[in-house]
Amino acid sequence: xxxxxxxxxxxxxxxxxxxxxxxxxxxxxxxxxxxxxxxxxxxxxxxxxxxxxxxxxxxxxxxxxxxxxxxxxxxxxxxxxxxxxxxxxxxxxxxxxxxxxxxxxxxxxxxxxxxxxxxxxxxxxxxxxxxxxxxxxxxxxxxxxxxxxxxxxxxxxxxxxxxxxxxxxxxxxxxxxxxxxxxxxxxxxxxxxxxxxxxxxxxxxxxxxxxxxxxxxxxxxxxxxxxxxxxxxxxxxxxxxxxxxxxx
Numbered sequence: 001x002x003x004x005x006x007x008x009x010x011x012x013x014x015x016x017x018x019x020x021x022x023x024x025x026x027x028x029x030x031x032x033x034x035x036x037x038x039x040x041x042x043x044x045x046x047x048x049x050x051x052x053x054x055x056x057x058x059x060x061x062x063x064x065x066x067x068x069x070x071x072x073x074x075x076x077x078x079x080x081x082x083x084x085x086x087x088x089x090x091x092x093x094x095x096x097x098x099x100x101x102x103x104x105x106x107x108x109x110x111x112x113x114x115x116x117x118x119x120x121x122x123x124x125x126x127x128x129x130x131x132x133x134x135x136x137x138x139x140x141x142x143x144x145x146x147x148x149x150x151x152x153x154x155x156x157x158x159x160x161x162x163x164x165x166x167x168x169x170x171x172x173x174x175x176x177x178x179x180x181x182x183x184x185x186x187x188x189x190x191x192x193x194x195x196x197x198x199x200x201x202x203x204x205x206x207x208x209x210x211x212x213x214x215x216x217x218x219x220x221x222x223x224x225x226x227x228x229x230x231x232x233x234x235x236x237x238x239x240x241x242x243x244x245x246x247x248x
Contacts, residue, residue, distance in 0.1 A: 016092055019220075020077035024195055026188035027071060029178040033064065036175065037075060037148075041082045044114050044146045054144030057171045058137070064150045066177035069215035072150035075177075076116045079148055083114055094118040095129075103132035110139035114146045121151040124159040134165040141168075185209050185216060189223055196227050198237055207239050211246060222246075 025034060040062060064072045076092060083090040089112045093105065096119040109115050123129035140147055151158055154176070155169040180188060186205040193200035200208075200223075212222050222245075229245045230237050 016077045016080055017074075019192070019195070020074045021081055022078045024192055025071060025074055025078060026191050027178070027180055027184060029180075029184075030071065033075070033175040033177060036173075037062070037079055040146070040148070041079060041086075044083065045086050045088060054141055056138070056141055057168065058141050058147055059144060060146035061172040062148045063155050063169070063172035063174045064148070064177060065152060065154050065174070067152065067179060069217055070177040070179050071216070072177055073118050076118050076148060076150050079114070080116055088113040090114040090116065092116045092118065095120055095122050098123050098126070098129060103128050106132045106136045109136060110143050110145050112145060114148065115140065117147070117149045119151065120149045121153060121158045121160075125161055127162075130160055130162040130165050134162055134168070137165065137168050147172075180216065182206075182209050185219060188216065189219060192220060192223060193227075193237075196223070198227060198230065200237060204237055204239055204242055207242055 022034065022038065027034070040060070044060065064075060066072050073094070080090045080092045091109060091112050091114075093109075093116070095101075095117060120133075123133065137147075139145075149172070154174055155166075155172055158166070158169065160166040160169065186202065186209055189205050189208060190200045190202075208219060208222060208226075212219055226237060226242055226245055230241060233241070235241050
């Protein structure tokens with residue numbers, strides 16, 4: 001496989017979540033981050049990929065961080081959806097699956113218009129991955145290819161051991177995503193239900209938040225099951241229907 005073909009081939013098995021969009025993202029505490037990423041999409045769409053030398057540090061480098069379920073992965077994929085729809089060559093790679101990959105997967109990614117790396121701190125402390133990331137960063141900087149990453153901590157506290165890599169990663173514009181409170185989770189679920197095509201009232205949303213797993217990813221998974229269960233049984237979405245699903 002040639003370097004130029006690699007991202008396209010990988011994209012066949014590293015699929016994006018179709019529902020991870022800006023319109024599906026809810027979080028009043030994270031609106032500044034959302035606004036910044038929308039601005040980045042507009043800016044990166046105008047990015048001039050001339051292949052010219054750009055320096056040792058990336059000018060367009062954004063680092064999102066937050067605990068599991070805060071929405072970092074959602075926003076990375078939302079950026080990819082937006083850029084892809086605008087005809088940009090963008091690629092999303094979740095490094096949480098590094099055990100099934102080789103560091104060589106990073107070769108050639110600087111040729112893209114924009115690169116999104118999720119769970120980047122999952123490979124911290126692994127020498128071969130840190131070295132590959134260091135060289136990738138330098139290639140991205142040389143071309144000034146925009147980079148968006150997500151992690152569980154800020155770059156300052158990410159446990160990378162390669163000093164030169166760690167210092168380069170700290171050049172990013174950093175945004176922390178805040179977890180949703182229960183009221184926000186209810187509002188987010190109602191928004192997502194609307195995009196799925198059904199109404200979720202306050203009572204059902206509150207019951208779901210109180211009685212199911214607390215992470216948004218788990219809550220959304222239950223919401224999908226609830227949608228399917230409603231269609232299969234031809235019953236309206238109510239607390240008794242949700243209870244029958246959760247009790248199975």
